[in-house]
Amino acid sequence: MSTVLCCVYNGDVITITRMKVLNALILSLPTRNSTMRMRVWRALKESGCAALRDGVYVLPSGSARAGVLAQMESEVKSVGGFAMTAELRLAKDEHLPQLRKLFDRSTDYGTLVETIGEARLSLQRLGPRKAQTTVQRLERSFDRLVQIDFFPGQAKRQAGEALSSLRRDLQQSYLIGEPHPSKRQVRSVDTAKYQNRVWTTRKDPWVDRLASAWLIKRFIDRNARFVWIDRPRDRPKKAVGFDFDGAEFTHSSNHVTFEILLASFGLEHDPALAKIGAVVHFLDVGGIPAADAKGLETMLRGIKEKARGDDGLLAEAMRILDLFYSAYAQSSDRVIAR
Numbered sequence: 001m002s003t004v005l006c007c008v009y010n011g012d013v014i015t016i017t018r019m020k021v022l023n024a025l026i027l028s029l030p031t032r033n034s035t036m037r038m039r040v041w042r043a044l045k046e047s048g049c050a051a052l053r054d055g056v057y058v059l060p061s062g063s064a065r066a067g068v069l070a071q072m073e074s075e076v077k078s079v080g081g082f083a084m085t086a087e088l089r090l091a092k093d094e095h096l097p098q099l100r101k102l103f104d105r106s107t108d109y110g111t112l113v114e115t116i117g118e119a120r121l122s123l124q125r126l127g128p129r130k131a132q133t134t135v136q137r138l139e140r141s142f143d144r145l146v147q148i149d150f151f152p153g154q155a156k157r158q159a160g161e162a163l164s165s166l167r168r169d170l171q172q173s174y175l176i177g178e179p180h181p182s183k184r185q186v187r188s189v190d191t192a193k194y195q196n197r198v199w200t201t202r203k204d205p206w207v208d209r210l211a212s213a214w215l216i217k218r219f220i221d222r223n224a225r226f227v228w229i230d231r232p233r234d235r236p237k238k239a240v241g242f243d244f245d246g247a248e249f250t251h252s253s254n255h256v257t258f259e260i261l262l263a264s265f266g267l268e269h270d271p272a273l274a275k276i277g278a279v280v281h282f283l284d285v286g287g288i289p290a291a292d293a294k295g296l297e298t299m300l301r302g303i304k305e306k307a308r309g310d311d312g313l314l315a316e317a318m319r320i321l322d323l324f325y326s327a328y329a330q331s332s333d334r335v336i337a338r
Contacts, residue, residue, distance in 0.1 A: 020089055020090045020096070021060075021061035021087060021088070021089055022058040022059065022060060022061060022087070022088040022089075022090075022099075023058065023059045023060075023061055023063070023066045023069055023085065023086075023087060023088075024052075024056060024057065024058045024059075024069070024085065024086045024087070024088045025044070025049070025056075025057045025058075025069040025072055025073060025083065025084075025085055025086075026055060026056050026083065026084050026085075026086060027040070027055055027057075027072070027073070027076050027081060027082060027083040027084075028055055028081055028082040028083075029076060029079075029081040030079060030080055030081055033079055033081070036075065036076070036079050036081070039075070040072050040075070040076065043068055043071070043072055044057050044068065044072065046144075046148075047059065047065040047068040047148065048063070048065055048103070048147070048148025048149075048150065049065075049068075049069075050102035050103055051102075052102075057069070058088065058102075060103070060150050061087070063150060065147075065148070069085050070085055073085050100151065103150050103151060104151075105145060105148070105149045105152075105155065105156070106153075106155040108145055109145065109155035109156060109158065109159040110155065112138070112141055112142060112145065112159050112162075113158060113159050113162045115138065115141075116138055116159070116162045116163060116165075116166050117162070119134050119135070119138060119166060120165070120166055120169055123166075123169055123170065123173055124173060131170055131173065132170060135166055135167060135170050138163060138166065139163065142159060142160070142163055143294065145159075160289070163286075164286040164287060167285075167286040168285070168286060171285070184252060185252075186252055186255070186260055186263045186264060187264065188263075188264060188265075188266060189264050189265060191220060191265055191266075194220060194221050194240060194265075195221055195223065196221065196223045196224075197221055197224060197225075197238075197239070197240050198224075198225050198226075198227055198236060198238070198239040198240070199213070199216055199221070199224050199225070199226050199227070199239065199240045199241075199242060200226070200227040200228070200229055200235050200236060200239040200240070200241050200242075201213070201226070201228065201229070201241065201242050201243045201244060201247070202228065202229060202230075202243065202244050203228040203229060203230055203310060204228075204310065205228070205310055205313065205314065206284075206300075206304075207280055207283045207284055207296075207297070207300060208243055208256045208257050208258055208280055208283075208284040209242070209243045209257070210300065210313070210314060210317040210321075211258045211276060211280045211317075211321060212242055212243055212249075212257045212258045212261055213226055213314050213317075213318075214314075214317060214318050214321040214322075215258060215261055215262070215267070215273070216242075216261065217318065218318075218322070218325075219265070219267055219273070220261070220265050220267075226310075226311070226314065227239060228310045228311075229244075232244045232245055232246050232247070235247075242257055242261070243257040249261055249264060254285075254287075255281075256277075256280060256281050256284045256285060258276070258277055258280045258281075258284075259277050259280075259281060262274070262277055271328065271329075272325050272328035272329040272331075273325070275290075275292075275328045276321065276324055276325060276328065278290045279292055279293045279296055279324075283296065283297055292324070296320070296324065299320050300317060300320065303316040303317060303320070
C-alpha cells in the first residue's frame with residue numbers, strides 16, 4: 001500500500017505518492033560548451049530541481065515544472081551532449097527523509113527573511129519610490145521561491161508574515177493620505193438613497209479606490225459621477241465620500257473600502273465580488289495572498305502608465321474588473337452546478 005502525501009504547489013493541491021516517484025534528467029555536456037552548461041544550470045535551478053549527483057537532476061512526480069526536464073534534454077542533445085529523461089522509483093521508505101531534504105527551502109526562506117529585515121531598517125532612508133521598488137523586488141523573490149517550494153511549511157509562513165510586515169511599514173511610512181481604519185461599525189444602508197449621486201475620493205486612485213469606484217458604478221449607482229480631490233476638505237457638498245479619513249465609506253477595522261461597500265450595500269454574498277474583495281484586500285493592505293492579485297496589479301500598472309487622467313484610468317480599470325468579475329462568476333456557477 002502506497003502512502004499519499006499532499007502538498008500545495010502554485011495554489012493547487014497536488015498529490016504525490018510519498019516522493020517515491022521522481023522525474024529525472026540524466027545528462028553529460030560537452031566539456032567546452034560553457035554557454036550551454038550555464039543555460040542548463042540556470043533552467044534547472046529556477047525550476048526547483050534537486051541534484052542527486054553530478055549530472056542527475058530530479059523533480060517530484062506531478063510537478064508543474066517537470067516539462068523543463070524534457071526541454072533541457074532536447075537542448076543538450078542539440079549541441080552533441082548526452083541526455084535522457086527517466087522515472088525513478090524508490091525501493092525503500094528509509095530513504096524518503098533524505099530525499100525530501102533535497103527540496104527543503106528553509107535556508108532560502110531564511111535568507112529572504114534576513115533581507116526583508118534589512119529592508120525594514122532602511123525603509124525610512126530610501127524615500128518613497130526606492131522603498132516601493134525594494135518591496136516589489138522582495139515580493140517577486142518570495143513569489144519565485146513559492147513556485148519551487150513543493151512542500152511548504154513553517155519557513156514559508158514566516159517569510160510571508162515578514163513580507164506582510166514590510167508592506168505595512170511601507171504604507172505607514174510613505175502612502176500619505178491613505179485612510180486610517182475607522183472605529184465606526186459597518187451599517188447597512190438603503191441603496192435607493194444613493195442613486196444619481198456625486199461620489200468623491202482622492203486623486204491618483206489605485207487598487208482599492210479603482211475597485212470601489214467600479215463597484216459603485218456597476219452595482220450601487222449606475223449613474224454615479226466621480227470627483228477626484230486632493231484633500232478631504234475639498235469634498236464637494238452633498239457628495240458621497242469614500243476611501244479617505246472622514247469619508248462615509250472607508251477602511252474600518254481590518255476591512256478595506258471595497259469590503260466596507262460590499263457589506264454596507266448587502267453585496268458581500270456575491271461569490272465573484274467576494275473574490276475580487278480578497279484580491280483588493282491583499283493588494284491594499286497585505287494579509288492572506290490571493291491567487292490573482294499579481295495579475296490584477298500588473299494589468300492596473302500597465303493602464304496607469306498610459307491613462308490620461310483619473311477618469312481615463314477608471315474607464316480602463318472598469319473593463320479589466322468587468323472581465324475579472326465575469327470569470328469569477330462563471331467559476332462560481334460551475335461549482336454550484338456540481
